Amino acid sequence: MAIEPIRWKGDRLELLDQRLLPDQSVYVACKSAAEVAAAIRDMVVRGAPAIGCAAAFGFALDSRNKSDLKKAFDTLAASRPTAVNLFWALDRMKKAANAEAEAIAIFKEDLAMNRAMGELGAKLIAQRARVMTYCNAGALATSGYGTALGVIRAAFANKKDISVVACETRPYLQGARLTAWECVQEGIPCTLITDNMAGHLMSKGEVDVVIVGADRIAANGDTANKIGTYMVAVLARRHRLPFYVAAPTSTFDPKIADGSAIPIEERPAQEVTGYRGLRWAPEGVAVRNPAFDVTPAELITGIVCEKGVILEPNRERVLAMLK
Amino acid sequence: MAIEPIRWKGDRLELLDQRLLPDQSVYVACKSAAEVAAAIRDMVVRGAPAIGCAAAFGFALDSRNKSDLKKAFDTLAASRPTAVNLFWALDRMKKAANAEAEAIAIFKEDLAMNRAMGELGAKLIAQRARVMTYCNAGALATSGYGTALGVIRAAFANKKDISVVACETRPYLQGARLTAWECVQEGIPCTLITDNMAGHLMSKGEVDVVIVGADRIAANGDTANKIGTYMVAVLARRHRLPFYVAAPTSTFDPKIADGSAIPIEERPAQEVTGYRGLRWAPEGVAVRNPAFDVTPAELITGIVCEKGVILEPNRERVLAMLK
Numbered sequence: 338m339a340i341e342p343i344r345w346k347g348d349r350l351e352l353l354d355q356r357l358l359p360d361q362s363v364y365v366a367c368k369s370a371a372e373v374a375a376a377i378r379d380m381v382v383r384g385a386p387a388i389g390c391a392a393a394f395g396f397a398l399d400s401r402n403k404s405d406l407k408k409a410f411d412t413l414a415a416s417r418p419t420a421v422n423l424f425w426a427l428d429r430m431k432k433a434a435n436a437e438a439e440a441i442a443i444f445k446e447d448l449a450m451n452r453a454m455g456e457l458g459a460k461l462i463a464q465r466a467r468v469m470t471y472c473n474a475g476a477l478a479t480s481g482y483g484t485a486l487g488v489i490r491a492a493f494a495n496k497k498d499i500s501v502v503a504c505e506t507r508p509y510l511q512g513a514r515l516t517a518w519e520c521v522q523e524g525i526p527c528t529l530i531t532d533n534m535a536g537h538l539m540s541k542g543e544v545d546v547v548i549v550g551a552d553r554i555a556a557n558g559d560t561a562n563k564i565g566t567y568m569v570a571v572l573a574r575r576h577r578l579p580f581y582v583a584a585p586t587s588t589f590d591p592k593i594a595d596g597s598a599i600p601i602e603e604r605p606a607q608e609v610t611g612y613r614g615l616r617w618a619p620e621g622v623a624v625r626n627p628a629f630d631v632t633p634a635e636l637i638t639g640i641v642c643e644k645g646v647i648l649e650p651n652r653e654r655v656l657a658m659l660k
Numbered sequence: 661m662a663i664e665p666i667r668w669k670g671d672r673l674e675l676l677d678q679r680l681l682p683d684q685s686v687y688v689a690c691k692s693a694a695e696v697a698a699a700i701r702d703m704v705v706r707g708a709p710a711i712g713c714a715a716a717f718g719f720a721l722d723s724r725n726k727s728d729l730k731k732a733f734d735t736l737a738a739s740r741p742t743a744v745n746l747f748w749a750l751d752r753m754k755k756a757a758n759a760e761a762e763a764i765a766i767f768k769e770d771l772a773m774n775r776a777m778g779e780l781g782a783k784l785i786a787q788r789a790r791v792m793t794y795c796n797a798g799a800l801a802t803s804g805y806g807t808a809l810g811v812i813r814a815a816f817a818n819k820k821d822i823s824v825v826a827c828e829t830r831p832y833l834q835g836a837r838l839t840a841w842e843c844v845q846e847g848i849p850c851t852l853i854t855d856n857m858a859g860h861l862m863s864k865g866e867v868d869v870v871i872v873g874a875d876r877i878a879a880n881g882d883t884a885n886k887i888g889t890y891m892v893a894v895l896a897r898r899h900r901l902p903f904y905v906a907a908p909t910s911t912f913d914p915k916i917a918d919g920s921a922i923p924i925e926e927r928p929a930q931e932v933t934g935y936r937g938l939r940w941a942p943e944g945v946a947v948r949n950p951a952f953d954v955t956p957a958e959l960i961t962g963i964v965c966e967k968g969v970i971l972e973p974n975r976e977r978v979l980a981m982l983k
Binding site: 359503504505506507508510513514517518520521526527528529530531532533534535536537538540564565567568571572575609610612613615617618619620621622623624625626627630631 | 682826827828829830831833836837840841843844849850851852853854855856857858859860861863887888890891894895898932933935936938940941942943944945946947948949950953954
């Protein structure tokens with residue numbers, strides 16, 4: 338059964354509560370932009386394309402409710418700062434004549450872009466490849482198929498005998514909870530590791546290729562993605578492994594020249610000092626919790642988007658693809 | 661108050677149960693080599709030098725009990741495979757005329773070596789340095805002062821205005837639970853991060869130097885240490901940061917030519933799928949859990965041991981220091 342992170346019901350948006358996965362599948366109903374913004378901020382829904390789709394429906398809800406749309410825009414735009422899909426979707430919504438139709442179009446286009454990336458990206462995955470991925474760039478991070486995990490899904494559907502190495506992705510454990518769960522659901526062989534094992538496995542020759550998603554890609558190809566992606570890219574380079582990013586063109590932000598201008602969200606300390614109700618760090622310790630980092634374009638073998646693959650990305654090639 | 665991970669009481673060995681830190685300080689009493697071996701295997705006590713000291717006292721207990729010492733040796737030697745201090749201590753015990761006196765000597769020598777490393781290593785730490793460390797190489801990992809954290813402790817005692825960046829060290833969280841706790845106890849400013857943030861902080865210029873402990877160092881300087889150390893070393897090299905290892909000569913294994921021959925312990929899957937009673941990974945996912953990795957000598961700026969600092973370690977320089 339297909340995973341449905343986002344369900345539009347006309348008068349409400351139902352979001353699969355990703356905080357409770359893989360233990361429970363519970364949908365949260367949102368009836369206004371403010372409720373959708375809260376769901377984005379609180380990580381009920383996460384993943385750059387999914388955030389964009391959810392925000393579009395949030396705007397459509399307030400349009401239906403005849404609420405102040407300037408306020409709806411601002412509330413949704415303030416929910417999370419790094420993923421550019423949020424701003425891309427809201428800009429489209431602001432200009433749309435029919436808000437509901439536009440939100441549905443954004444959702445359907447995302448699904449189509451996922452499928453296109455899957456087919457293009459699958460060609461880059463060798464028969465029997467051991468594919469490392471990071472965080473969750475799957476059905477749960479999108480309208481329902483996935484970017485990086487969509488590529489893996491397509492390669493698997495195309496009868497490639499692949500296996501996945503999923504990095505758990507502290508502190509929020511999207512790899513352990515969400516990517517591992519999606520792979521188990523689909524029957525794709527998956528091995529879970531802690532993030533700090535990535536280098537060891539590469540050094541032992543147990544990884545063939547890396548593919549990750551993205552939250553925002555600058556004009557020169559520098560890519561913001563979940564914290565730790567940069568570490569994996571540096572290790573892949575040392576071990577001469579191809580490192581791919583999969584992201585629809587809605588994740589590109591050509592107004593930003595390079596990664597240094599991408600805002601990096603800093604999240605609450607309690608995500609680092611423990612997990613859910615369990616605290617393991619002592620009182621009195623300071624904490625940093627940047628949610629994303631930037632992988633420079635020079636470490637990226639190629640960016641798979643729905644229109645093609647940008648090999649050895651740089652400003653010229655990125656802008657050519659976005660034309 | 662000094663942290664005492666290991667207390668010798670003549671008829672029993674008391675081990676501070678590190679599984680319960682930082683929440684509770686509880687000592688486990690061991691009255692035989694088998695009980696000490698179980699405590700090592702179950703991680704009541706951990707850290708290469710501390711394992712060596714505990715094993716020595718375990719042997720002394722069976723000597724006192726007039727038990728089969730061949731069996732005591734084998735049981736202790738089978739407890740954990742990677743840290744060579746265990747085998748080094750047992751070899752000394754086997755040859756000793758007075759087992760109790762020898763175990764006490766091993767313990768006291770470890771403390772003296774820690775202090776000597778602290779003074780030598782502190783000279784490598786600049787005034788106001790932001791020092792990244794990994795896992796716990798502190799008082800808890802030794803007889804009671806620390807190797808890498810001993811260097812930090814000595815620099816702090818020498819009035820250097822330093823701060824620590826502690827990587828949490830999944831899956832067992834020795835950084836979050838033990839290193840952060842030791843720093844808070846001592847009043848050393850400490851910031852906790854998840855392991856995957858190390859590269860991001862380095863890329864932002866927020867780290868000046870890295871220092872870690874070791875579980876086994878081969879003749880050429882290749883160093884086995886807690887899983888993830890290799891990742892930090894690769895990142896330090898990319899950012900041109902000095903990367904130091906602090907370890908007493910009891911951690912060197914000159915019989916092993918290079919790191920490829922160091923046995924890497926694989927630990928139970930449930931350490932990765934959750935923490936304590938809490939499970940967050942889905943059923944059905946495969947797991948890898950190598951407890952250590954190997955950092956090649958070429959990535960190591962210097963190894964601080966009690967006799968001096970081996971800069972740019974290689975076979976010739978390592979063997980010269982061990983003479």
